[in-house]
Amino acid sequence: xxxxxxxxxxxxxxxxxxxxxxxxxxxxxxxxxxxxxxxxxxxxxxxxxxxxxxxxxxxxxxxxxxxxxxxxxxxxxxxxxxxxxxxxxxxxxxxxxxxxxxxxxxxxxxxxxxxxxxxxxxx
Numbered sequence: 561x562x563x564x565x566x567x568x569x570x571x572x573x574x575x576x577x578x579x580x581x582x583x584x585x586x587x588x589x590x591x592x593x594x595x596x597x598x599x600x601x602x603x604x605x606x607x608x609x610x611x612x613x614x615x616x617x618x619x620x621x622x623x624x625x626x627x628x629x630x631x632x633x634x635x636x637x638x639x640x641x642x643x644x645x646x647x648x649x650x651x652x653x654x655x656x657x658x659x660x661x662x663x664x665x666x667x668x669x670x671x672x673x674x675x676x677x678x679x680x681x682x683x
Contacts (some may be wrong), residue, residue: 562586564656569677576666578620578683580641582656582674591635593663596641598652605655609641609659610663617663624650625633646681654679 568580580596595610609630611618618630627645632638639656654677657670664670 562589562592562658564658564672564674566654566656566674566677569654571682572627573681574647574681574683575648577642577644578646578679580643580654580656580677580679582639582641582657584637584639586637589637592658593670594630594632594661595639595641595657595664596639596657597657597667597670598650598654599676600649603652605667607667608654610638610665612663615649617662619663619665642677646679646682648681651679651681655677 563585566582576664590613593612596608597605598608599605607621609620611630611632615632630640631640636674656674658672
């Protein structure tokens with residue numbers, strides 16, 4: 561069982577940066593691949609980034625490639641999403657998720673979810 565809690569969201573101007581954190585409970589954090597998804601207002605939840613248990617395998621959605629970076633610190637049971645060059649279209653609730661598989665891209669393939677953190681980018 562893994563419990564996830566996101567933090568770091570907020571209101572930022574276009575072009576600004578935020579770093580989201582996702583703290584996980586449990587001693588088996590390093591066994592899980594992690595991901596960030598986001599859900600813009602009135603839209604479905606979409607993949608943003610994923611990272612495998614060791615941090616050596618990563619993937620980023622094309623829409624944020626070159627601006628967002630995913631990383632993890634297994635000693636701190638935490639995964640991060642560094643977001644630079646934010647755009648108004650990045651406005652969404654951002655969710656952290658964990659899967660016992662390797663990196664995955666589909667919402668249905670993740671077993672555990674946090675409550676989400678709101679990111680709002682003003683123009």
